[in-house]
Amino acid sequence: MADARFLIDSNIAIYVLDDAACAPALRIAEFEPGEIITSAIAYAEVMHGIPLAQTKAAQALFDVVEVREFDTVAALAYARLPFRRARFDRLIAAHALSLGVTLVTNNTADFADIPDLRVENWTLPLT
Incomplete structure (x- = not known):
């Protein structure tokens, strides 16, 4: 099995569930x-x-896309993030940071203030 490179946000998973032929899928x-x-x-x-x-x-999607546990390394990454109301987004960002992977989301603006977080939006056409 290959090393993890990308962590998909919940909104990307929803895109895939709603349309199996969408760009993220x-x-x-x-x-x-x-x-x-x-x-x-x-x-x-x-x-x-x-x-x-x-x-x-959803079960079929998560058979392909491995679900990683939120561990103590991710919790410490979360503790260092700037405070904002969207706590779930912050937890997901911290998890991506702790794993050293790129976060894939349609809500890139929600993550713009997080230092060192790599973010991609796969709902946009490739350029």
Whole structure:
């Protein structure tokens, strides 16, 4: 299994669940197993927010996109972040920082003030 390179945010997972042929889904398919992961925090957001009818599709997605536990290294990264109201976003950003991976999200502005965080938006066309 390849080393993790990208951590998908909950909004990217929702894009994929809503449209299996969307740009983020196609990008995910380009990578080796293990290169695309998500945080247990994003997983919780997705599983809490989806309709029951999407549960099987979500399970299939998370069979491909490994869910990583939020551990003490991630917790310490979170403790060093500037305070803002969107705590789930901050936890997910801290998790990406602690793993040294790029965060993939459609809400890049929400993460703009986090030092050293690499962010990509896979909903935009490739240039």
